[in-house]
Amino acid sequence: MEKLKYALYTGCTARESTPELLKSTLAIAEKLGIELVLLDEASCCGASHLQDYDDFLSLVLNARNICYAEKLGLTMVTICNTCQLNTAMTKHRLDTNPELKARVNAKLAEVGLEYKGTSEVTHFLYALVQDFGLENLAALVKVPLSQFNIAPFYGCHNIRPSELQNLSNGGENPYNPTSLDDLIIACGGVNVDYAEKNKCCGFHAELQSPHTAAVLTGNALAGAIDANADWIVTPCPLCHLKLDVQHHGASKAIGRDVKLPVLHMPQMVGLALGCTPAELGLNHHVTKVDFV
Amino acid sequence: MDALTSQQVTFKVFRFNEETDYLPFYNTYTLNVTHEEVVLDILNRIKWDHDGSLSYRRSCRHGICGVCSIKINGKAILACKSRLFDLVKIFGTDLTIEPLSTKRVIKDLIIDKKDFWEKHAHVNPYLVSDIIEEPTSEHLVSPHDAEKLNEADYCIQCGACHYSCPALAINEQFIGPAAFAAAYRFSADVRDEGALERLHIVNEEAEGVWDCVKCMECAEACPKDVNPIEKITKLHNMIFEAGIAKNNVATRHAVGFAHSIQKHGLLDEGELVRYSEGNIGVMKHIPEALAMFKNGKIVMPWNMPKSKNLDEIKKLIQSSSTVKF
Numbered sequence: 154m155e156k157l158k159y160a161l162y163t164g165c166t167a168r169e170s171t172p173e174l175l176k177s178t179l180a181i182a183e184k185l186g187i188e189l190v191l192l193d194e195a196s197c198c199g200a201s202h203l204q205d206y207d208d209f210l211s212l213v214l215n216a217r218n219i220c221y222a223e224k225l226g227l228t229m230v231t232i233c234n235t236c237q238l239n240t241a242m243t244k245h246r247l248d249t250n251p252e253l254k255a256r257v258n259a260k261l262a263e264v265g266l267e268y269k270g271t272s273e274v275t276h277f278l279y280a281l282v283q284d285f286g287l288e289n290l291a292a293l294v295k296v297p298l299s300q301f302n303i304a305p306f307y308g309c310h311n312i313r314p315s316e317l318q319n320l321s322n323g324g325e326n327p328y329n330p331t332s333l334d335d336l337i338i339a340c341g342g343v344n345v346d347y348a349e350k351n352k353c354c355g356f357h358a359e360l361q362s363p364h365t366a367a368v369l370t371g372n373a374l375a376g377a378i379d380a381n382a383d384w385i386v387t388p389c390p391l392c393h394l395k396l397d398v399q400h401h402g403a404s405k406a407i408g409r410d411v412k413l414p415v416l417h418m419p420q421m422v423g424l425a426l427g428c429t430p431a432e433l434g435l436n437h438h439v440t441k442v443d444f445v
Numbered sequence: 446m447d448a449l450t451s452q453q454v455t456f457k458v459f460r461f462n463e464e465t466d467y468l469p470f471y472n473t474y475t476l477n478v479t480h481e482e483v484v485l486d487i488l489n490r491i492k493w494d495h496d497g498s499l500s501y502r503r504s505c506r507h508g509i510c511g512v513c514s515i516k517i518n519g520k521a522i523l524a525c526k527s528r529l530f531d532l533v534k535i536f537g538t539d540l541t542i543e544p545l546s547t548k549r550v551i552k553d554l555i556i557d558k559k560d561f562w563e564k565h566a567h568v569n570p571y572l573v574s575d576i577i578e579e580p581t582s583e584h585l586v587s588p589h590d591a592e593k594l595n596e597a598d599y600c601i602q603c604g605a606c607h608y609s610c611p612a613l614a615i616n617e618q619f620i621g622p623a624a625f626a627a628a629y630r631f632s633a634d635v636r637d638e639g640a641l642e643r644l645h646i647v648n649e650e651a652e653g654v655w656d657c658v659k660c661m662e663c664a665e666a667c668p669k670d671v672n673p674i675e676k677i678t679k680l681h682n683m684i685f686e687a688g689i690a691k692n693n694v695a696t697r698h699a700v701g702f703a704h705s706i707q708k709h710g711l712l713d714e715g716e717l718v719r720y721s722e723g724n725i726g727v728m729k730h731i732p733e734a735l736a737m738f739k740n741g742k743i744v745m746p747w748n749m750p751k752s753k754n755l756d757e758i759k760k761l762i763q764s765s766s767t768v769k770f
């Protein structure tokens with residue numbers, strides 16, 4: 154196989170509150186022989202909130218981020234669902250609206266950049282599943298996760314709206330997604346089915362609508378627990394923050410104690426590839442990862 | 446599978462009669478379905494050939510009246526528009542047929558949509574305009590102006606989005622995606638003069654657009670591609686443009702991103718929470734913040750990472766900002 158090479162857009166979270174995500178991403182990329190070039194020039198994607206305030210500014214900033222992947226001539230991979238949605242949405246809007254693209258490029262020209270539309274944008278999960286290939290991954294598994302029931306938590310912004318995601322994220326159906334389930338199986342684990350796996354964690358309404366957000370988090374944790382999961386795995390650091398850090402509020406909101414370790418997608422893959430807990434930053438979790 | 450012209454599918458159909466039943470139950474039917482059949486054909490066959498008491502709504506059979514919306518394996522659909530073979534492709538050959546909301550059932554697949562219509566009525570879903578009693582010409586809308594509605598006028602009030610919205614399922618005050626789309630539809634109409642009042646309605650805390658969790662379920666559920674969440678984003682923008690955004694945690698949360706990006710390129714997560722909540726509100730986050738700090742999840746101000754070429758970002762924020770708060 155030709156060596157895979159991507160431009161990595163880390164987003165803010167992986168550089169701040171979930172350092173373990175960046176660490177584990179780089180660790181498994183090295184094990185798998187995937188080259189990731191960090192886009193240090195990139196800014197925050199606005200996390201689905203900046204566009205509520207200033208849609209045009211959000212487009213300009215996201216387009217600027219993509220410019221840096223284009224300069225390298227590489228596909229951009231994201232490691233946060235919400236970064237993925239915002240970036241792919243920007244790309245889609247600019248690629249389908251020449252007038253808007255011209256307006257954005259007029260601004261980018263002021264700093265010597267031009268958005269062309271030549272780089273694809275995809276979440277690292279889909280780069281693994283589709284470009285690297287699950288069979289190739291399974292062949293490299295050193296420590297099969299066969300003793301674990303693992304609950305996949307997909308996160309909204311990687312699967313909906315499908316019209317957009319089908320262009321960038323491999324076209325799985327949001328009502329019955331399979332990529333993360335398939336990845337669990339490739340790592341030797343047992344995938345757990347539960348109703349909340351493709352539902353919302355509530356993260357984006359946490360400050361302004363704390364009760365709604367906490368109930369959604371509680372439902373997700375309870376669903377995974379009732380399906381006999383030993384832990385949850387997610388491709389989204391925002392889902393991770395909600396599920397890993399906020400179990401107290403979630404338990405209170407649904408009137409039931411819910412707490413379960415939550416791993417980032419690359420941490421799970423890393424365990425199967427034989428990385429050490431330290432290489433995967435497993436010490437950074439609030440809900441302790443006590444099984445390794 | 447595409448080559449098949451018929452196949453066996455097992456249907457589990459939700460049954461409940463408000464007047465006689467204590468609990469709902471399911472009836473199971475295994476039927477041979479053809480590649481031409483839609484869900485409504487199956488409901489008709491069950492009713493005509495197996496159990497005449499099965500109740501469901503249908504009228505136009507043409508994807509236009511919006512009454513036949515139900516859920517299949519949790520996915521909201523129009524029974525008259527969804528082909529069985531497409532559903533089998535997603536879910537396999539075991540399909541569960543349920544009403545849009547199991548909490549609001551009157552009989553079987555028929556629900557009481559009162560809450561939907563109340564929310565709809567709440568946003569003044571009509572043109573507000575002084576009418577010339579004896580017009581001498583038509584009030585024409587140019588194609589360019591008509592495009593501003595962004596297809597929000599395609600809504601058939603089927604309720605698929607409304608009963609797929611998790612924010613609404615938890616917070617009954619929330620106005621919900623269909624009514625927001627209607628609020629946008631009339632506020633974006635060049636003939637309308639009621640936008641400001643509507644924007645005030647959707648700007649209320651707990652009820653309004655700020656309590657959307659951004660799950661994109663409504664965009665996915667809509668059989669008419671109305672894309673309610675896109676209209677919700679536009680309502681947010683219109684609220685800021687009209688200068689009626691209140692100074693509260695929700696608005697500061699949106700604005701705070703611009704401040705943070707201006708300063709670091711990246712988001713200063715801790716500062717965003719402090720700015721959004723205010724110095725007092727932020728206190729309730731202290732227990733979590735401590736737990737995060739203990740596990741190396743909080744970056745100290747002096748270690749805040751910054752984007753490379755930050756001057757470019759600053760310049761773009763200066764030149765590309767279109768709104769003030």
Ligand code: SF4
Binds near residue numbers: 353354
């Ligand atoms: S599940 Fe939550 S954090 Fe994850 S993508 Fe959806 S809303 Fe965002």
Ligand code: SF4
Binds near residue numbers: 610656659661677
């Ligand atoms: S995006 Fe908002 S309005 Fe749409 S379904 Fe989700 S919470 Fe409801």
Ligand code: SF4
Binds near residue numbers: 603604
């Ligand atoms: S917006 Fe779409 S899903 Fe919602 S009521 Fe209208 S047509 Fe139905």
Ligand code: FES
Binds near residue numbers: 504505507510525526
């Ligand atoms: S019967 Fe009218 S929309 Fe389906």
